[in-house]
Amino acid sequence: MPPTGTIRRVDAELEPDDVWRCLGPAGGARDRLAGDIEWAISEAVSLAEPASATRALRVQTMGRGEVTFDGGISARGRMLPHLMEGAEGGVFLLATAGPGIGVRVSELFAADRPVEAIVLDAAGSAIAMNVQSRTVTEIADARKEVGDLIGPCLVPGNEYWDLEGQRAVFDALPAHRIGVRLLDSLQMDPQKTQSALVPFGAELHILDDPASSPCSRCKATRCPMRLEPYAAAWETENLS
Numbered sequence: 001m002p003p004t005g006t007i008r009r010v011d012a013e014l015e016p017d018d019v020w021r022c023l024g025p026a027g028g029a030r031d032r033l034a035g036d037i038e039w040a041i042s043e044a045v046s047l048a049e050p051a052s053a054t055r056a057l058r059v060q061t062m063g064r065g066e067v068t069f070d071g072g073i074s075a076r077g078r079m080l081p082h083l084m085e086g087a088e089g090g091v092f093l094l095a096t097a098g099p100g101i102g103v104r105v106s107e108l109f110a111a112d113r114p115v116e117a118i119v120l121d122a123a124g125s126a127i128a129m130n131v132q133s134r135t136v137t138e139i140a141d142a143r144k145e146v147g148d149l150i151g152p153c154l155v156p157g158n159e160y161w162d163l164e165g166q167r168a169v170f171d172a173l174p175a176h177r178i179g180v181r182l183l184d185s186l187q188m189d190p191q192k193t194q195s196a197l198v199p200f201g202a203e204l205h206i207l208d209d210p211a212s213s214p215c216s217r218c219k220a221t222r223c224p225m226r227l228e229p230y231a232a233a234w235e236t237e238n239l240s
């Protein structure tokens with residue numbers, strides 16, 4: 001049986017700073033590229049078909065390097081059981097800008113217009129990230145209303161959850177309903193798509209809020225999920 005989930009079509013929203021974040025440091029080029037950025041925003045917004053798919057699943061088991069959810073969906077990663085400690089479940093999500101921007105970027109490269117292609121590519125990435133962040137905010141608001149705590153957004157392809165995690169996301173969600181598919185390479189098509197898992201639960205341990213997460217009291221200084229620096233002063237104040 002194909003997986004179910006909530007599908008939302010959303011409007012594309014983009015500010016120049018969103019595009020700059022995807023392009024990287026601009027230095028002296030910022031003023032020179034201002035017109036290209038405005039053009040790319042308008043082009044990207046008209047080509048985008050932004051949409052998201054979400055589905056909340058309850059945690060069934062947590063073992064060494066593996067968390068299983070309803071339906072036998074399994075997420076494997078050395079740190080996942082720690083990052084989901086105390087979680088009742090997780091919301092799997094996909095957020096996409098749709099295929100049109102990638103097609104236009106390829107056309108621009110083929111037409112030897114690399115600057116426009118690169119700026120439009122960044123605008124497409126910014127739209128996908130924007131849809132993801134709005135989706136995560138909606139998930140967090142809805143969960144907080146029923147008394148849940150929310151964990152940091154976990155993304156496959158990182159040190160704490162390798163790219164194989166994409167399989168769990170696609171097992172959980174009806175990706176085809178927003179026109180997204182997983183390639184053999186574990187990359188997503190359209191490329192301007194984001195995937196994630198948001199842990200939730202009233203007893204969740206690692207939180208998205210740095211002020212109340214235990215990271216500041218944890219000595220694992222090289223942890224890839226550290227939300228804020230280790231505050232050695234905490235031990236002095238609280239354990240003496």
Ligand code: SF4
Pocket residue numbers: 082206214215216218219220223224225226227
């Ligand atoms: S810094 Fe420590 S508490 Fe925070 S996620 Fe890493 S291991 Fe866990």
